[in-house]
Amino acid sequence: MTAAHPAHHDDVVLSARNLLLQFGGIVALNDVSIDVRKDELLAIIGPNGAGKSSLMNCLSGFYRPKKGDITLGGRSVRQMAVHEVAGQGLARTFQGTHIFSGMTVVENLMVGRHLHMRTNLAQSFFYFGAARREEVAHREVVEEIIEFLEIEAIRHAPVGSLGYGLRKRVDLGRALAQDPRILLMDEPMAGMNAEEKEDLARFILDVREAKRIPVVLVEHDMGVVMDLADRIAVLDFGRKIAEGTPKEIQADPAVMKAYLGEDGP
Amino acid sequence: MESPVLELNNVEVLYSDVILAVKGISAKVPAGQCVTLLGANGAGKSTTLKAISNLIKTEDGRVTAGTISFDGIDIAGGNPADQVRRGMVHVMEGRKVLRHMTVEQNLVVGGHMGSGRDARALLDEVYGRIKRLAALRHRTAGYLSGGEQQLLVIGRALMAKPKLVMIDEPSLGLAPLMVEEVYGLLSELKASGLTLLIVEQNTRVALELADYGYVMEGGRVVLEGPSTSLRSNEDVREFYLGLTVEGERKSFRDMKHYRRRKRWLG
Amino acid sequence: MDPAGVFATSFTQDQALVRTRRQAVTLVLFVLAMFSLPFVADARAVAVMTSMLITAVVVIGLQINTGLAGQINMGQAAFMGVGAYATALLATKGGLPFWLALPAGGVCAALFGLVFGLAAVRIKGFYLALTTIAAQILFHFMVLNMPAAWLGGSNGITVEAARLFGLVLDTDTGVYYLCLVVACIMIAGAYGVARSRHGRIFAAVRDDDVASGMMGINVVRTKALAFLLGAFYAGIGGGLWAYYVRFVSIDQFTLIHSIWFIAMIIVGGMGSVTGALIGVFVIRLAQESFTSVGPSLVESFSFLSGDVVFAAMNIFLGGIIAGFLIFEPRGLMHRWNILKRSYRMWPYPY
Amino acid sequence: MSDFLNYLINGALTGLLYALMAMGFVVIYRASKVFNFAQGELVVFGGYMVWWTIIQMGMPMWLGLPVAFASAAIFGLMIERIFFARLVGESVFSMVMVTIGLLILIRGIVLVFFGPQVRAFPIIFPIEPIILGDVVISRSLLYGGLLTIAFGFGLSWFFNRTRMGLTMTAVAEDHQVAMSMGISVQRSIAFAWMLGAALSTLGAMVHLSGRSINMMSSDIGLAALPVALLAGLESLAGLLLAGILVGVIQGLASAYLDPLVGGALGSVFPFIIMLLMLLIRPTGLFGWKTIERV
Amino acid sequence: QTTYNIAGLADFTGPYADVMKDMTGCRKGVLDWWSEEVGKAQGVALRIKEYDTRYDVAQVASLWPGIKSELDPVAILGIGGSDAAALQQRLPNDKVPQILATAGYGFAWKSDSWVFNARATYPHEVAAFYTWLQKKSGSTAPIKVGVISSEVSPAYVDIHKGTEKFAKDNPKILEVVETVYTEAQPTDLTQQVNRLVRKGATVLQVFNNTASVVATRRALQSLGKTNIPIVMSAHNGLVSSGKALGGLEQMEGNFEVYGMAMSTDDPTPARAYFEQLRTKYKAQVSYTSACIMGMSQGLIVARAVEQAIKTKGAKGVKGEDVRAALLTTPMPSERSFGVLPDLQYGKDAPFPTEGLAVNIGTVEKGKYKLLEQNVPMPVLNKW
Numbered sequence A: 001m002t003a004a005h006p007a008h009h010d011d012v013v014l015s016a017r018n019l020l021l022q023f024g025g026i027v028a029l030n031d032v033s034i035d036v037r038k039d040e041l042l043a044i045i046g047p048n049g050a051g052k053s054s055l056m057n058c059l060s061g062f063y064r065p066k067k068g069d070i071t072l073g074g075r076s077v078r079q080m081a082v083h084e085v086a087g088q089g090l091a092r093t094f095q096g097t098h099i100f101s102g103m104t105v106v107e108n109l110m111v112g113r114h115l116h117m118r119t120n121l122a123q124s125f126f127y128f129g130a131a132r133r134e135e136v137a138h139r140e141v142v143e144e145i146i147e148f149l150e151i152e153a154i155r156h157a158p159v160g161s162l163g164y165g166l167r168k169r170v171d172l173g174r175a176l177a178q179d180p181r182i183l184l185m186d187e188p189m190a191g192m193n194a195e196e197k198e199d200l201a202r203f204i205l206d207v208r209e210a211k212r213i214p215v216v217l218v219e220h221d222m223g224v225v226m227d228l229a230d231r232i233a234v235l236d237f238g239r240k241i242a243e244g245t246p247k248e249i250q251a252d253p254a255v256m257k258a259y260l261g262e263d264g265p
Numbered sequence B: 001m002e003s004p005v006l007e008l009n010n011v012e013v014l015y016s017d018v019i020l021a022v023k024g025i026s027a028k029v030p031a032g033q034c035v036t037l038l039g040a041n042g043a044g045k046s047t048t049l050k051a052i053s054n055l056i057k058t059e060d061g062r063v064t065a066g067t068i069s070f071d072g073i074d075i076a077g078g079n080p081a082d083q084v085r086r087g088m089v090h091v092m093e094g095r096k097v098l099r100h101m102t103v104e105q106n107l108v109v110g111g112h113m114g115s116g117r118d119a120r121a122l123l124d125e126v127y128g129r130i131k132r133l134a135a136l137r138h139r140t141a142g143y144l145s146g147g148e149q150q151l152l153v154i155g156r157a158l159m160a161k162p163k164l165v166m167i168d169e170p171s172l173g174l175a176p177l178m179v180e181e182v183y184g185l186l187s188e189l190k191a192s193g194l195t196l197l198i199v200e201q202n203t204r205v206a207l208e209l210a211d212y213g214y215v216m217e218g219g220r221v222v223l224e225g226p227s228t229s230l231r232s233n234e235d236v237r238e239f240y241l242g243l244t245v246e247g248e249r250k251s252f253r254d255m256k257h258y259r260r261r262k263r264w265l266g
Numbered sequence C: 001m002d003p004a005g006v007f008a009t010s011f012t013q014d015q016a017l018v019r020t021r022r023q024a025v026t027l028v029l030f031v032l033a034m035f036s037l038p039f040v041a042d043a044r045a046v047a048v049m050t051s052m053l054i055t056a057v058v059v060i061g062l063q064i065n066t067g068l069a070g071q072i073n074m075g076q077a078a079f080m081g082v083g084a085y086a087t088a089l090l091a092t093k094g095g096l097p098f099w100l101a102l103p104a105g106g107v108c109a110a111l112f113g114l115v116f117g118l119a120a121v122r123i124k125g126f127y128l129a130l131t132t133i134a135a136q137i138l139f140h141f142m143v144l145n146m147p148a149a150w151l152g153g154s155n156g157i158t159v160e161a162a163r164l165f166g167l168v169l170d171t172d173t174g175v176y177y178l179c180l181v182v183a184c185i186m187i188a189g190a191y192g193v194a195r196s197r198h199g200r201i202f203a204a205v206r207d208d209d210v211a212s213g214m215m216g217i218n219v220v221r222t223k224a225l226a227f228l229l230g231a232f233y234a235g236i237g238g239g240l241w242a243y244y245v246r247f248v249s250i251d252q253f254t255l256i257h258s259i260w261f262i263a264m265i266i267v268g269g270m271g272s273v274t275g276a277l278i279g280v281f282v283i284r285l286a287q288e289s290f291t292s293v294g295p296s297l298v299e300s301f302s303f304l305s306g307d308v309v310f311a312a313m314n315i316f317l318g319g320i321i322a323g324f325l326i327f328e329p330r331g332l333m334h335r336w337n338i339l340k341r342s343y344r345m346w347p348y349p350y
Numbered sequence D: 001m002s003d004f005l006n007y008l009i010n011g012a013l014t015g016l017l018y019a020l021m022a023m024g025f026v027v028i029y030r031a032s033k034v035f036n037f038a039q040g041e042l043v044v045f046g047g048y049m050v051w052w053t054i055i056q057m058g059m060p061m062w063l064g065l066p067v068a069f070a071s072a073a074i075f076g077l078m079i080e081r082i083f084f085a086r087l088v089g090e091s092v093f094s095m096v097m098v099t100i101g102l103l104i105l106i107r108g109i110v111l112v113f114f115g116p117q118v119r120a121f122p123i124i125f126p127i128e129p130i131i132l133g134d135v136v137i138s139r140s141l142l143y144g145g146l147l148t149i150a151f152g153f154g155l156s157w158f159f160n161r162t163r164m165g166l167t168m169t170a171v172a173e174d175h176q177v178a179m180s181m182g183i184s185v186q187r188s189i190a191f192a193w194m195l196g197a198a199l200s201t202l203g204a205m206v207h208l209s210g211r212s213i214n215m216m217s218s219d220i221g222l223a224a225l226p227v228a229l230l231a232g233l234e235s236l237a238g239l240l241l242a243g244i245l246v247g248v249i250q251g252l253a254s255a256y257l258d259p260l261v262g263g264a265l266g267s268v269f270p271f272i273i274m275l276l277m278l279l280i281r282p283t284g285l286f287g288w289k290t291i292e293r294v
Numbered sequence E: 001q002t003t004y005n006i007a008g009l010a011d012f013t014g015p016y017a018d019v020m021k022d023m024t025g026c027r028k029g030v031l032d033w034w035s036e037e038v039g040k041a042q043g044v045a046l047r048i049k050e051y052d053t054r055y056d057v058a059q060v061a062s063l064w065p066g067i068k069s070e071l072d073p074v075a076i077l078g079i080g081g082s083d084a085a086a087l088q089q090r091l092p093n094d095k096v097p098q099i100l101a102t103a104g105y106g107f108a109w110k111s112d113s114w115v116f117n118a119r120a121t122y123p124h125e126v127a128a129f130y131t132w133l134q135k136k137s138g139s140t141a142p143i144k145v146g147v148i149s150s151e152v153s154p155a156y157v158d159i160h161k162g163t164e165k166f167a168k169d170n171p172k173i174l175e176v177v178e179t180v181y182t183e184a185q186p187t188d189l190t191q192q193v194n195r196l197v198r199k200g201a202t203v204l205q206v207f208n209n210t211a212s213v214v215a216t217r218r219a220l221q222s223l224g225k226t227n228i229p230i231v232m233s234a235h236n237g238l239v240s241s242g243k244a245l246g247g248l249e250q251m252e253g254n255f256e257v258y259g260m261a262m263s264t265d266d267p268t269p270a271r272a273y274f275e276q277l278r279t280k281y282k283a284q285v286s287y288t289s290a291c292i293m294g295m296s297q298g299l300i301v302a303r304a305v306e307q308a309i310k311t312k313g314a315k316g317v318k319g320e321d322v323r324a325a326l327l328t329t330p331m332p333s334e335r336s337f338g339v340l341p342d343l344q345y346g347k348d349a350p351f352p353t354e355g356l357a358v359n360i361g362t363v364e365k366g367k368y369k370l371l372e373q374n375v376p377m378p379v380l381n382k383w
């Protein structure tokens, strides 16, 4: 699984400039800019309703900001449809579970490979030949991911019957199967206990180590954020109120007030 | 000790006639206390709650063994509506607001069992307890932020004038301040005499509020005790609170790549 | 789940449909039986099987569209009608041989289906299901109101029998083999599509179209493709129909036919090609055996007159469907899988 | 000019009849989230109940109509008892599929019990039209229209304002959530079907008064579809506007366009309007917008 | 004794379910009568087996091969359009003739047919009516007719297309002021009828279904224009429409036209024959136009078999012999007890196009009554 995209000379992989997003009267994002650099983990924190998910949705093309620009690998993706953004190498996991519950784990991951598959409908129709060769080739990639995430045992289980933690892992696997240039994760650890968070943290760290994919992480667990993030951006009421290293953020009084509470994490 | 409000005895729950999700658990919830149910993902916590309120019947599940008694009456397999009428409300996982309805309509629906006359008073009482909701009363519930939705579903449960509220993961996906606000509300409710059964992943806050706790794993209760003793249990500290033996918070950076075997499995 | 002792040792094996020797033997025997049917069974059975094969092609299309891609479609009979008309026109007016007219008819139906697929871009759920009823109504209107010279209007179109290598397929057996071969190809194709990339994204879009988009799937295109493919199958089925009855007219493709097609995938089970086949078989068998038994009932019990006996059949059929929905809403395929599973797990209950 | 006025007024009234038929769909949808494909069959059943009480049994109107309404409601209740009670918790999709089975089933029942003959339907509303100058207005349509307007606003108030209506709306939002609040989903669905069946009976009365009934009278259900979709499946008061819109356009189209085209353009027009409108507003004019948050 | 089988295609659960009982009962009655009184002497019996096709082409198509191999019938008695559609292409190979109960359709107007109708097409019949009406009125101005039709069935479209064609070819006889399209079950036709009346229509033609006749009649009543008659055919005739309106008197002054006997109370030979079927052959039927359709089918096939026996002998009569008999032998009206006019099939159409006559019925003083008999049918060109 080598990176399919040529390395970028520019340090910034994903960059959002002055995003403005409104829903009726509500300003979900107000003049928000962020940069994600090569090989870093950027965490985004903020109170509920601050606009974190909205920002992720803008970055992945699901919401279209009213103003501002988003570039991925130097190309503007603001006008692109969701699937085109994904085609540019952006993968994400979801806040709730948005998993294909009618399919097995393998199939879910194979959907992630869709971007890299090329056979046409006619070839699928006459399955034996190109379509089967392609299936097998991509199945090998998927098996690597299955092994990496340690979900061999549930390979053929329908995900509808899996517990929450495993689903999250499949969700991550599916994003990894896309072989992305950047990975966005929206609250991957919500609803997990410490042990499971540790597991997932380990996978995230491994992803960064082995595959060197920059990650944008939205998370409410301060322990996770402070330990994993290289940099943190803080949103409140749709505005970015702070950005910096975990240390700086922990010391920032505005952040304390808006987010962490007076007594800190 | 007086007899508990809710008592589970060797309850087994089966999904789709094939998946045994809860394999015989027993638990008690005494009146006026807060009991918490902890456990890893898939341990069967939500299933247990759904078995008590009998919402599992909507998911092709059923209680195959054991008894569930509420106020001394066996309620296993009963009608969910009767459970509410007896004074037990189940707040489901995932902030299930009625998305297309306004906040106030959500609350009104929550109080549909009471008489029309005290509805107004009850509504004001809930608005009084949860000030934030009052300001949001005409907003469409589906567009509220996560924390507001969580407050709304708790408020909606209160509208049924319950004796016992079962809450599934109230802190799920909430920011620290919001967690405090929700738990603040819960402790006020407890102080006002409400009995609480809380399923939680956020072990720290849950054990702070709760009087007693059960730890579930693989559909069984593997550990139980007063929350103070749970808090000092080594395994709970390591696996649920994420603390080192010395009481330091472990860093997520230097995770070992193997796991220590849990003592209760051995 | 596989029976104990069967392990996949390569990905090819793991993805294969036929996994045990017994399955392979059964499949071969089944196909052989189908091909020898005209020699061993009576004319009625062959005719019933022919209509089952044609229906199967149409219903598999519906299964792809509704069961697999999740787009409820109440206009499948109209799509079939478009295919039948197009095939008939191309064969009679265009003079195309049947092996060209048939796929071309499928393509025409596919294009008509595409129009509704594109509506699926914006319209979802029940709204979409109900707009496909409009397909039925528009098709009806168009055929009747275009100049009669184009689509035959109220006169319908008469079709010559299919010819292949000088062979005229105007006998029951001939038509049966034509339908059997085409149906085999279409069924095999459906299995191919269902287990490769396209089938997978159909199901992905059905399960969660938001997440699908973010996986790089063009949701709009996929839905349109599902309609296109479903309608293509309907069109091929329609084309076979045209060569089977050799006369097409508008009242052969009505809403009630579409409803029966849906009933078939309900009974068979949503989302699986095999389920569609089972559904077609069960419902058609029920319909046909009722119509077979009915006349004898009337003859032997003279106090029962035809109007009572045959009307009661509708209650039976409606009852069968309703019964399935009540007791086995996930269809026969699901029941079969559970049976298989508990058989393999025996003696452990779960 | 008077022609135009005639088409306008009668189109609107016919549209209101469609709205009344569509109300049956929407009431059932609004209280159970099930789209009932067998609505036309309910109309036929209700119609036969009226025929049975008044013509067959010879009951006077004041007795026959209430009995007919009651029997239709009981029929609705039976449908819930037999079919839907068991399906609580199953996906809405399978419930909708049940209604497709019901469609076939009710047809059989009607055939067996009432036979296929075309029967005279009692004259519920006087046949003599109201004639104002050149404008001729059918009484059954007029009275039916007024009833429809009353029901439209009344039911809209019921579902949006009263506690009971809101609890039923909650059922349409999510069966499981409704149950968790102690709402009896079953009772809500039962009520929906009873109300739906009763409304269908009223619809049959307006539609068939003084005319005839047989199995094929269910076609009106199809004609009401575009109205339900145009209004949006959740909106009751919206039906009135959508109904009038569809009725008027259909009336004008069949009066002025049909002769030009030489075909029944009037009857496909509602579907065309519906398609175009849905492309602009995918959930109809007043339906709930889907709330999609990721 | 030789028994010849006849396949009956019936529709007990589809659109024609309402008339099926009388129709099937009567055709069976005729065959029983024939076997007893004609066939017995020659050692031949006719037996019919009825199948429910729901009037659905798919059902007919899949049933027929089985019926053929099971019964090996010498003829098929069908109802109409769908039976013809499903079988017309294959009958030449199967060599079995089919006789339909309804009048002919434009789409089946093909030469060398194996499908036969007892009557010419509906437009033929209604054209005879207009010709008669004009003559009776004594004026040379064309009759102005308003047509009420529907597109739900292609058969209805076929009828109004044929009528329009007749008007086009015979502008001195007929003028169609407008063709109005309604739903299958129209709610209220007041506006449409009003428009037709104001356009000068003096007759309204409603050939689709009973519900449409009822709605049209109600519209005329509410407009106070009951002096404008409606003309209809056997399948939605005066009696059934009257019943659906709550009484035959409601249909006062309207017309019915078709080329068979009318089921009036008049003591006609057809009536007497029917009474014989009912009393002697225990046919549980009533004297309706559906019954007459059934009788006509039965008589046509029975007489053709009779003829075939004459030429081929009692044994070995095949479908093709029955067809040959149909094509070669004229059937004078007496042979059908006046149920049908004189009948002679030719090769160029599935129905006799020349020399046919129609009957016209009406309701007078609340009684269903035969108004005119043997009205000659004009020539009508294919549309």
Ligand SMILES: Nc1ncnc2c1ncn2[C@@H]1O[C@H](COP(=O)(O)OP(=O)(O)OP(=O)(O)O)[C@@H](O)[C@H]1O
Binding pocket: A023, A026, A027, A028, A046, A047, A048, A049, A050, A051, A052, A053, A054, A055, A095, B143, B144, B145, B146, B147, B173, B175, D292, D293
């Ligand atoms: N589709 C939408 N329509 C209308 N308003 C929306 C929509 N999505 C988000 N909002 C509003 O935008 C604001 C930001 O919401 P967002 O979901 O981005 O917050 P968040 O920071 O992700 O919160 P949480 O921590 O609860 O996930 C909220 O006020 C929310 O109500």
Ligand SMILES: Nc1ncnc2c1ncn2[C@@H]1O[C@H](COP(=O)(O)OP(=O)(O)OP(=O)(O)O)[C@@H](O)[C@H]1O
Binding pocket: A161, A162, A163, A164, A165, A191, B015, B016, B019, B021, B039, B040, B041, B042, B043, B044, B045, B046, B047, B048, B059, B093, B201
């Ligand atoms: N509807 C269902 N059908 C089949 N199996 C189910 C269903 N719901 C849950 N399960 C299974 O039952 C087990 C217990 O699930 P449950 O939801 O109770 O866990 P939980 O302890 O609440 O976990 P979490 O912390 O993730 O919410 C899991 O293995 C799950 O896969």
Ligand SMILES: [Mg+2]
Binding pocket: A052, A053, A054, A095, A186
């Ligand atoms: Mg969020």
Ligand SMILES: [Mg+2]
Binding pocket: B045, B046, B047, B093, B168
């Ligand atoms: Mg849970």
